[in-house]
Amino acid sequence: MIRAYTMASGKGGTGKTTVTVNLGTSLAQLGKETYILDADIGMANIGLILGLEGVPVTLHEVLAGKASIDDAIYEGPSGVKVVPSGISLQGFQQANPERMRDVMKALVSRCEFLLIDAPAGISKDGVVALAIADEVILVVNPELSSMADALKTKILTEMVGGKVFGAILNRSGMENTELRRHSVEDVLGVRVIDMIPEDTNVRRAAAYKTPVVLKYPTSEAARAFRRIAADLAGYEYAEESEKVREGFIERLARTLFGGATR
Numbered sequence: 001m002i003r004a005y006t007m008a009s010g011k012g013g014t015g016k017t018t019v020t021v022n023l024g025t026s027l028a029q030l031g032k033e034t035y036i037l038d039a040d041i042g043m044a045n046i047g048l049i050l051g052l053e054g055v056p057v058t059l060h061e062v063l064a065g066k067a068s069i070d071d072a073i074y075e076g077p078s079g080v081k082v083v084p085s086g087i088s089l090q091g092f093q094q095a096n097p098e099r100m101r102d103v104m105k106a107l108v109s110r111c112e113f114l115l116i117d118a119p120a121g122i123s124k125d126g127v128v129a130l131a132i133a134d135e136v137i138l139v140v141n142p143e144l145s146s147m148a149d150a151l152k153t154k155i156l157t158e159m160v161g162g163k164v165f166g167a168i169l170n171r172s173g174m175e176n177t178e179l180r181r182h183s184v185e186d187v188l189g190v191r192v193i194d195m196i197p198e199d200t201n202v203r204r205a206a207a208y209k210t211p212v213v214l215k216y217p218t219s220e221a222a223r224a225f226r227r228i229a230a231d232l233a234g235y236e237y238a239e240e241s242e243k244v245r246e247g248f249i250e251r252l253a254r255t256l257f258g259g260a261t262r
Helices: 016-029 059-063 089-094 097-108 124-132 144-159 181-188 200-207 220-233 239-257
Strands: 003-008 034-038 081-083 113-117 135-140 164-172 192-197
Touching: 003 016, 003 124, 016 034, 016 113, 016 164, 016 220, 034 097, 059 089, 059 097, 097 113, 097 124, 124 144, 135 144, 135 181, 144 164, 144 181, 164 181, 181 192, 192 220, 200 220
Parallel strands: 003 113, 003 135, 034 081, 034 113, 135 164, 164 192
Antiparallel strands: none
């Protein structure tokens, strides 16, 4: 059964797009037919993150009625399918967000998971993304301002008839004033699906335009993404197997190169 999740945040800078890309890649690694749709038509980043910024057809052209959705689908890492938005101002001005529902209808018949990267904030474009998915996943940072903005997004989602599935606490541990997991659940009124720790490997992987789950698969952040993907797919995450795998890779690296893998 197809599951469509809109990845949303009340403010920019929470790492929502990075979470979307790594989660989508992790689902694809599990053998799930997964699509990522960059619905942030004004401030698109997925194409930049995955090195697709130069593709000839994007969601902009589809929403402008100039191209078919088939022309805007590209294969990403581990077989995940990606529909990027363009980065030009002209393309944004010509795109009609109301056509997003038609794009959704065309994609849901092709995949098992559809992850929609929504615009941050409460713009008209963002409201459409909140309303069209099965459920919304909030991506938040452990700080009060992020919680407050996420709460507004949750309320807006419910106002337009959507449902919030839960929250992902990203960059956990980045502040000394970090909110506890239960405190986040109390503030937002939804469960925290999981926490992704602050990990320098995420930025290192981004420099290579590669998801951290592929570039640094044994990193703490990568393991967190795989844990969330397993949860969404209904699989039991083999934590012990991950620890064994990590130990073997690190031992092999030390033997061959005299250093660690990260």
